[in-house]
Amino acid sequence: MSNPLLEGVRILDLTRLLPGPFCTQYLAQLGAEVIKIEDPAGGDYARELMPELFAVVNRGKHSVTLDLREADDVAAFKQLVAGADVVVESFRPGVMERLGCGYETLKAINPTLVYAALTGYGQNGPYRDAAGHDLNYLAYAGALDQIGSAGGAPAMANVQIADLAGGALTAATGILAALLGAKVSGEGTFVDSSMLDGSLALQPIALAGLRAHGHTQPRGADxxxxxxxxxxxxxCRDGRxxxxxxxxxxxxxxxxxxxxxxxxxxxxxxxxxxxxxxxxxxxxxxxxxxxxxxxxxxxxxxxxxxxxxxxxxxxxxxxxxxxxxxxxxxxxxxxxxxxxxxxxxxxxxxxxVLTLEEALADPQVLARGMAEQVDGGPGIGCPLHFEGRRRDPLAPAPGLGDDNDWLLER
Missing domain, CATH: 3.30.1540.10 (formyl-coa transferase, domain 3)
Incomplete structure (x- = not known):
């Protein structure tokens, strides 16, 4: 029997836009069942604002619609929690408590539950309630100051470092560690994952320079x-x-x-x-x-x-x-x-230095099976390979409420 990875793990995903959905899609690629919990009035904001982004970071998931401001829907959500392994949310601290669905409440329903909160600044500290995006977290982390050419202004990358590496992948690591601990101990835990914290942790090279010289080097000059x-x-001669x-x-x-x-x-x-x-x-x-x-x-x-x-x-x-x-x-x-x-x-x-179009057609990328088709357009596969396990592409992203009938017992 091959290693089942995360098969049998059920994740309730209340996140929206990019960091949370990217995190849970990674876990779906590892075999987990991911159920998006979406507001009936439009669902994940990315559905309307950035439909192509929604399509590429919500593959392989199910969708149910629940309005957690309504008592009946809160009860239905708690029913799902009773049979879940993980809850992931990306609201500002305190929102889930005000909805009657905070960690302590859900833990009483399911003691083995892993509850992950993926936020910009974490559950404590002076910025905990502040709004932010990738650029803000990188700025506070000291990472943005390191990006760019010598003598120029800080540069903005089209790779969301704080959202994805500092946030999504860091949170996924925490969730996996907590799942393993819950399996051993029979007790779940709260995973507090901050995109600022995760971005700060991505800087061992700059930190080594600070330790060696007492200060970081000028931008573009380390x-x-x-x-x-x-x-x-x-x-080169052709401008590339x-x-x-x-x-x-x-x-x-x-x-x-x-x-x-x-x-x-x-x-x-x-x-x-x-x-x-x-x-x-x-x-x-x-x-x-x-x-x-x-x-x-x-x-x-x-x-x-x-x-x-x-x-x-x-x-x-x-x-x-x-x-x-x-x-x-x-x-x-x-x-x-x-x-x-x-x-x-x-x-x-x-x-x-390849464009994304060139990268997706590169023979190394093709040999690794990283280029996929997603809803008729280009997509990127799972970057992990496992012995004895076939890596099939995930199903397309779900329509809003596609899975209400079989997941909500009403």
Whole structure:
């Protein structure tokens, strides 16, 4: 018998829009039965405001309509709770209590219930009752300050980091842990998941910089956001971009060697590729291309010099700026896809910056079964694979109240 994952787990989902529905769809992809509890007057706001978003984050779910301001519907909801494993809601703190459906009330009905509240700021603290969205949570978390180009304003990503990674996936982790604990102990629990908290927890790199230097680096100028020429995005001749992630010295050395086979290299890159140090005082020399501890000449090798500059990001930016400028000039000589073909065998951590359309047609994505059709349009499959378990696409998102007849005993 194969591992059933979450088959047999019933989740009552009162969430709307993006973070909560994304969380519960993840759990549906893992086998859980998810029942959307929706207001009869329109249901989830996304149905009308963003129907395509609704379609892609509510697949595989059922829908029942209940007005929790009405006593009969509250009674029907509690009847569902008695046979459920999880309740997920995303109201501001206190709303469910005012409706007569707070955790303590539902726990008395079902002691093994896992009750998850996915909110912006959590159940306590001065912001607990404040409204917010992804941008606000990232701003408070210090994450937005880290996103963007050097010298520019904070940048807004079209990937909802706080909603999805800080919120939905963090909440899903909490729910799974609580379900496991309930199975062992026979007692449910309250899962308090805050998108601000989850976003704050996503910053180990910036936190390491703060610990090492006493302050975070300027936006776009930390080691992984622009200080290093070998971890950078470069524009190509056709206006498209390459993502160069040759972070370790061995990958950078391979990249320089492969580039040298394709085009004449500027002096700055020749010195690196050939293992020669530039002239001038030792403290100002760029790293050699040797991936060992020392180059053949006895001077510090690439690994040594990069370890040295890692201790001082500002110095790294100054020392390595000519290398970055030289690489930028080289990559402008050819179109993006020509560089990908030329560097395909270099094993140097270089990738094309794809559009979503291109990503969904990429052979790696297709091989992993990640591109699906959802209601006649493009969709994204479950990113997890399990041995011995076939991963079938989820059913389309339900219509409002589609499952009233068989789920509500009236």
């Amino acid at each position: 080691m992984l956001t622009g200080a290093l020429p070998n971890y950078q995005v470069y524009k 971009y390459l993502a160069v992630g040759a972070l370790e010295p061995k990958f950078f050395a391979r990249l320089l060697a492969a580039l040298g086979e394709q085009v004449p290299l500027p002096k700055t890159l020749k010195a690196l590729a050939g293992g020669k140090a530039s002239t001038g005082q030792r403290s100002r020399k760029p790293p050699t291309a040797d991936s060992g501890d020392q180059s053949r000449s006895g001077r510090p090798g690439l690994r040594d010099r990069f370890n040295e500059v890692l201790e001082d990001p500002a110095r790294a930016r100054r020392w390595l700026a000519p290398v970055r400028w030289s690489l930028a000039g080289v990559f402008r000589l050819r179109p993006r896809d020509a560089w990908i073909r030329a560097l395909s065998q270099a094993d140097a951590c270089v990738a094309p």
